[in-house]
Amino acid sequence: MADGCSVRGGVRCNYVDRRSRPCTTTWCSAxxxxxxxxxxxxxHAGIxxxxxxxxxxxxxxxxxxRAASLAAWVGRQIDSRVTPIFSRVAPAGGARLVNEPVRLMVAPAGGSRRWQRAWRLVDHTGVLNRVSIEVDESNDADVMARVDAELIGHGVPPWIEHRNLAAGSPDAEAARRSYIDAIAxxxxxVVTKQELVPQY
Ligand SMILES: [Zn+2]
Ligand SMILES: [Zn+2]
Structure with a gap:
């Protein structure tokens, strides 16, 4: 993470984590x-x-x-793609989309801490379809995509994998778009059953 802006009179980030550790970066008003x-x-604003x-x-x-912020960010990026997919598979009458905010899932017995952003298609019988984006704190660059309980793909975003891509450059923007597009x-x-989930 960048250390902040090299200007005088910047403001220190107000974030303090669960272990009382503050973010030490300082930023200008821009x-x-x-x-x-x-x-x-x-x-931290994103979180x-x-x-x-x-x-x-x-x-x-x-x-x-970065697990929480990455799950939130990818979730925001694919939100507009998931909604129409569910619209296509929703049975006539009664089904509705439940859009869940980012939340923490803690494995029992002090196991992994995983951040999840999820969408559910539900009707009176229960959950019909479920899509989620998950990032585990123990591997906070790897974004996992699930449909129902099945892991259908995972990968490191291009801006993390290729740090030499200049942020905001056309190449970086194209890589970001194709990464999000591949997930969507x-x-x-899988949701529309055009492809069988490979069995491992
Ligand atoms: Zn911060
Ligand atoms: Zn600045």
């Missing part, structure tokens, strides 16, 4: 993001917004862990 009247760096301004059970995610298309293929 780069800080204000949420709930407080200034944050871009990543505060994604969690609705209140920490998950157990407190705010670790200051240097694999979800679409």
């Amino acid at each position: 780069h800080w993001v204000t949420v709930g009247g407080k200034q944050y760096c871009r990543r 505060v917004v994604a969690l609705g301004g209140a920490p998950a059970a157990g407190g705010w995610p670790d200051v240097d862990n 298309r694999s979800i679409e293929l």
